[in-house]
Amino acid sequence: MTLLDIRGLTVRTADGRTLVDDLSLTVGPGERLGVIGESGSGKSLTTLAVLGLLPEGMTATGSIELAGTQIVGATEKRLTTVRGRDAAIVFQEPLTALDPLMRVGRQLAEPLRRRRRLAGGALKRAVAEALEQVRLPEPDRIARAFPHEISGGQRQRVALAMALACEPKLLIADEPTTALDVSVQAEMLALIDTLVREREMAVLFVSHDLAVVAKVTDRALVMKDGRAVEEGTVEQLVRAPREEYTKALVTSARRLESALDLRSAP
Structure with missing residues (x-):
């Protein structure tokens, strides 16, 4: 196959x-x-x-x-x-993939809302879990931040979390x-x-x-x-x-x- x-x-x-x-x-x-x-x-x-x-x-x-x-x-x-x-992709420079005017948590929530039909508390928990799975400390703080407020390594982990959020093949x-x-x-x-x-x-x-x-x-x-x-x-x-x-x-x-x-x- x-x-x-x-x-x-x-x-x-x-x-x-x-x-x-x-x-x-x-x-x-x-x-x-x-x-x-x-x-x-x-x-x-x-x-x-x-x-x-x-x-x-x-x-x-x-x-x-x-x-x-x-x-x-x-x-x-x-x-x-x-x-x-x-399939989902992680690019070389996460700043090109992340919206600079949107908080990290909201960006991560979009694919979870569309693909997994999550909302409310379930959506908020899923965002936190996605950030924890890519080993980001203080996921609540990261979720509230804009992309420019976190480091390059943290941005790339966010991009990875977004790619994995809907469990692509x-x-x-x-x-x-x-x-x-x-x-x-x-x-x-x-x-x-x-x-x-x-x-x-x-x-x-x-x-x-x-x-x-x-x-x-x-x-x-x-x-x-x-x-x-x-x-x-x-x-x-x-x-x-x-x-x-x-x-x-x-x-x-x-x-x-x-x-x-x-x-x-x-």
């Missing part, structure tokens, strides 16, 4: 430039797939296409089947039923730790790993860093210039990469790990 099945996905701009070229990948229930590549490789556009969120002026062709729904060509009404229920994480400090990155990765295991969720995790992907996923696909160049288990890609581009990513990840080890040494 396949939860996400992408076949021949191509994303083009209005002037005909191809940004994602004939991409295919699958994610099964409970499976964790990493998508690795440098900036401009097309990995983030792929995640946006999965939820029908491509920027205006870009079009997708091919097939994206998510939990039995064909995403390519679907109406906005149909896509609305898929988002949150079948697939969590899409698009560089969710890149904007965070190193120590906060490690905490966030561990939290994502724990929560998706507890919920037996599938994960599509996007990053430019193989070391980060290795902490959360079991299998990975490498993208370069909009195309898939190599795929395998994370162990295979690290120990025996076939493509020169993958070898460069492995070398870069090892150098980063070494630098971080030196930084943390007494």
